[in-house]
Amino acid sequence: MKPPLCAAVLVLNLVAAGGPASAQDRPLAVRGGELHTVAQGVIANGTVVVRDGKIAAVGRDITVPQDARVIDARGLIVTPGIIDARARFGLRFRDAWDASRLVAAERRVVDRFDPWPEPEWLRDGVTTVYVAPSQRNLVGGFGMVVKLHGRGREAIVRDAAALQAGFGEAVLQSFETRTTRQGLLGILRQQLIRAREYAHRGEQGTRPDSVLEALAMALGGDVRVRVVTHTPDDIMAIVRLAEEFDLRLVLDQASGAHMVADALAARKIPVVVGPAMMALGSGGPFEMFAHTPESAAQLHRAGVTIALSTDGSAGRSVVVEGIVAKAHGLPEDAALRALTLDAAEILGVADRLGSIEVGKDADLVLWRGAPLGTWGETRVVLVDGRVVFER
Amino acid sequence: MGAPSDCSLPACALALLAALTVAGGLAAAPLTAQVLAIQNARIYPVTAPEIPNGVLLVRNGKIAAVGADVRIPAGATVIDAAGRSVMPGMVESHSHMGLKQLWVPTTGSNNNELSRPINAEVWAFDGLSARDVAFALAIEAGVTTMNITTGSRSPNSGQAVVVKLRGGTAQEMFFAHGGMKFAMRATERRPNFPAALSEVPELLRAELRAAREYLGAWRRYAADGRRSDPPARDLKLEALAKLLTQEWVVGVHAHSEEEMRYAMELKQEFGLDLYIHHANATNVLAGELARAGIPVSYGPVLPFHGREDPELEGPVRLGRLGGTVAFHQDHPDGPQYYLRHSAALFVRKGMSESDALRALTLNGARLFRLEHRIGSLEPGKDADFVILTGPPLEWESLVERVFVEGREVYDRATGRNVFRTGGAR
Numbered sequence: 001m002k003p004p005l006c007a008a009v010l011v012l013n014l015v016a017a018g019g020p021a022s023a024q025d026r027p028l029a030v031r032g033g034e035l036h037t038v039a040q041g042v043i044a045n046g047t048v049v050v051r052d053g054k055i056a057a058v059g060r061d062i063t064v065p066q067d068a069r070v071i072d073a074r075g076l077i078v079t080p081g082i083i084d085a086r087a088r089f090g091l092r093f094r095d096a097w098d099a100s101r102l103v104a105a106e107r108r109v110v111d112r113f114d115p116w117p118e119p120e121w122l123r124d125g126v127t128t129v130y131v132a133p134s135q136r137n138l139v140g141g142f143g144m145v146v147k148l149h150g151r152g153r154e155a156i157v158r159d160a161a162a163l164q165a166g167f168g169e170a171v172l173q174s175f176e177t178r179t180t181r182q183g184l185l186g187i188l189r190q191q192l193i194r195a196r197e198y199a200h201r202g203e204q205g206t207r208p209d210s211v212l213e214a215l216a217m218a219l220g221g222d223v224r225v226r227v228v229t230h231t232p233d234d235i236m237a238i239v240r241l242a243e244e245f246d247l248r249l250v251l252d253q254a255s256g257a258h259m260v261a262d263a264l265a266a267r268k269i270p271v272v273v274g275p276a277m278m279a280l281g282s283g284g285p286f287e288m289f290a291h292t293p294e295s296a297a298q299l300h301r302a303g304v305t306i307a308l309s310t311d312g313s314a315g316r317s318v319v320v321e322g323i324v325a326k327a328h329g330l331p332e333d334a335a336l337r338a339l340t341l342d343a344a345e346i347l348g349v350a351d352r353l354g355s356i357e358v359g360k361d362a363d364l365v366l367w368r369g370a371p372l373g374t375w376g377e378t379r380v381v382l383v384d385g386r387v388v389f390e391r
Numbered sequence: 392m393g394a395p396s397d398c399s400l401p402a403c404a405l406a407l408l409a410a411l412t413v414a415g416g417l418a419a420a421p422l423t424a425q426v427l428a429i430q431n432a433r434i435y436p437v438t439a440p441e442i443p444n445g446v447l448l449v450r451n452g453k454i455a456a457v458g459a460d461v462r463i464p465a466g467a468t469v470i471d472a473a474g475r476s477v478m479p480g481m482v483e484s485h486s487h488m489g490l491k492q493l494w495v496p497t498t499g500s501n502n503n504e505l506s507r508p509i510n511a512e513v514w515a516f517d518g519l520s521a522r523d524v525a526f527a528l529a530i531e532a533g534v535t536t537m538n539i540t541t542g543s544r545s546p547n548s549g550q551a552v553v554v555k556l557r558g559g560t561a562q563e564m565f566f567a568h569g570g571m572k573f574a575m576r577a578t579e580r581r582p583n584f585p586a587a588l589s590e591v592p593e594l595l596r597a598e599l600r601a602a603r604e605y606l607g608a609w610r611r612y613a614a615d616g617r618r619s620d621p622p623a624r625d626l627k628l629e630a631l632a633k634l635l636t637q638e639w640v641v642g643v644h645a646h647s648e649e650e651m652r653y654a655m656e657l658k659q660e661f662g663l664d665l666y667i668h669h670a671n672a673t674n675v676l677a678g679e680l681a682r683a684g685i686p687v688s689y690g691p692v693l694p695f696h697g698r699e700d701p702e703l704e705g706p707v708r709l710g711r712l713g714g715t716v717a718f719h720q721d722h723p724d725g726p727q728y729y730l731r732h733s734a735a736l737f738v739r740k741g742m743s744e745s746d747a748l749r750a751l752t753l754n755g756a757r758l759f760r761l762e763h764r765i766g767s768l769e770p771g772k773d774a775d776f777v778i779l780t781g782p783p784l785e786w787e788s789l790v791e792r793v794f795v796e797g798r799e800v801y802d803r804a805t806g807r808n809v810f811r812t813g814g815a816r
Contacts, residue, residue, distance in 0.1 A: 277693050
């Protein structure tokens with residue numbers, strides 16, 4: 001991805017490329033590695049065959065096609081591409097939020113996406129990230145799932161992956177309205193009711209309203225609603241709202257989530273765990289008082305589905321978050337799952353990503369040493385069956 | 392690092408008196424008199440190769456012996472650290488903890504004096520609050536010594552203070568004077584503040600020249616047998632004069648190559664004992680820094696090491712060239728808990744493990760001329776050490792127990808933490 005890449009270029013690329021460029025590629029085989037498929041356990045001395053950017057076969061006794069390019073994975077561990085479930089990437093600060101109104105539901109990250117400068121994460125095995133609009137709006141619009149390699153449309157996995165909202169200090173301090181938490185929920189409740197009425201009326205006799213249309217997409221659980229919120233009380237207030245409107249809730253960052261882990265597990269509400277490595281700031285939001293690197297482990301123990309995130313734009317990758325979570329009690333297989341399949345499920349892209357299974361995108365990482373160990377090192381990173389990094 | 396102090400200054404005597412008063416207050420508090428032995432531990436002395444299975448013996452808050460064949464005296468309190476690692480307490484070389492307080496509104500911040508650009512006479516120690524809950528997080532990271540500085544919004548934000556995480560009040564935490572703080576990027580739209588970057592070193596230069604004249608006046612007065620009227624005392628110039636005599640070190644906040652060069656020029660012109668913190672252009676200047684003997688306090692690299700040097704090549708090279716690299720997390724910019732993790736990140740990028748360990752411990756001590764007291768596990772040094780579940784430079788390892796001067800300040804198993812449970816002693 002070369003700068004600058006704007007919406008116009010996206011369209012041009014789509015036309016010029018005429019579909020996935022990998023259609024004419026030779027098949028590829030990753031042979032002899034220890035496959036951590038995530039979905040179907042570990043296969044020692046396994047082989048993955050890739051055709052047209054997709055996984056065509058996985059197993060121990062796989063015939064490698066004659067014309068295949070073979071990557072020798074003996075002595076290496078092979079995992080699915082790693083997913084950062086919340087990154088700041090490709091959005092300039094002033095584009096990331098709408099300072100003029102609390103509810104900016106119709107905005108889409110994809111319209112303002114400019115993936116430059118490209119983060120270094122790909123070489124750490126991170127192949128896909130969720131890019132969120134800012135949590136400074138009560139409703140900030142749609143976040144998207146995008147790969148860290150690929151041109152234009154091809155890189156975008158899902159362009160309206162979730163409707164992003166924020167509840168707490170960040171929103172309260174971002175507007176001059178001097179409202180309260182209950183005030184924010186009052187506004188949101190009224191808007192959701194309008195959206196429901198708008199959806200019921202249908203096209204006829206209604207002036208198009210892009211905000212209500214966007215909110216209506218979230219009603220009934222068609223689109224996930226991700227809410228950045230922190231204290232246990234704020235979390236449960238949002239849980240009540242989600243139940244009232246039948247929203248498909250995903251908690252985002254949620255530094256106090258482990259304190260209400262059982263309630264979340266009972267309702268099957270997943271959590272994108274905020275970065276363990278977070279600068280708590282000075283005079284910053286006291287609502288993050290419960291922040292701890294043990295959060296991921298405690299949520300997992302209670303049975304909550306989790307993904308991990310950096311919420312960052314540079315520096316350490318989400319793999320490090322996985323290692324820290326592991327060090328603080330998250331079992332290794334659960335940590336890998338949080339970084340792959342569970343993240344894909346939370347992002348609504350598990351049909352394509354998150355595990356080494358036939359039919360899924362061939363996003364693979366070959367590691368020397370344990371992926372979630374201090375000295376683990378990527379050797380080869382593949383996206384859509386193409387080698388995008390090789391050490 | 393520096394030359395001994397020049398005591399022709401009256402302020403020098405005053406400072407000495409002040410230091411004695413503070414130290415006296417500390418000496419009055421009893422240190423643990425007991426003998427403590429950590430046995431069966433993998434010990435990382437830093438100044439010597441690691442000992443796979445050794446004993447660390449502590450007496451009266453000092454290290455009495457370290458080695459594989461240390462006899463444990465009868466009556467000693469013994470901690471069995473089988474499968475555990477022991478390293479010196481870590482040194483955070485640049486922090487605003489206790490000045491910018493975690494979760495306290497900015498009105499509670501004593502971090503930046505913005506009424507004027509030069510604040511040489513003010514001392515961070517006077518505004519320090521031990522009630523900052525961040526100290527509790529720091530001790531859980533295995534940090535035992537911290538350099539607390541003001542700034543960096545004025546070219547000279549004042550004097551720094553080095554504290555030990557003993558708990559109690561700021562008074563009880565006092566360890567040493569931390570030298571002076573300069574900042575190259577300190578441009579502000581305020582009266583008397585530099586408006587452009589190039590004006591910052593100019594302003595500092597002018598102040599240091601004034602200090603040189605002031606020093607000269609006092610020296611002439613002393614040489615003259617103190618028969619004439621003494622020069623009028625000026626606290627600001629007195630403080631800056633201590634940089635010229637190298638009684639104090641000066642830490643310069645500089646990011647870019649241009650800013651770092653300004654700092655190097657100041658050292659050259661005024662003979663300062665100077666180190667640079669942040670130092671993001673170390674990759675460009677490593678050779679020159681090593682030749683000039685300018686140490687670097689690098690960071691924060693976690694969570695967001697920058698785009699200036701994403702491969703962290705600078706500190707790795709400087710270490711290889713024999714230069715001095717220490718690390719910092721710059722609380723609240725970086726979370727203190729991950730100081731050790733950042734060292735591990737450097738090892739991943741090619742720094743030797745011994746360089747990374749030194750950067751976490753002894754090199755931080757050297758910045759503040761405290762290497763005779765802390766930074767390694769050697770007989771005679773303060774018994775500041777950390778017991779970890781595994782090797783210090785593995786992210787999987789956790790800090791289990793932390794000791795300052797032989798006294799336990801944190802125990803992960805029980806959650807006991809002197810900063811959470813109140814009084815130090």
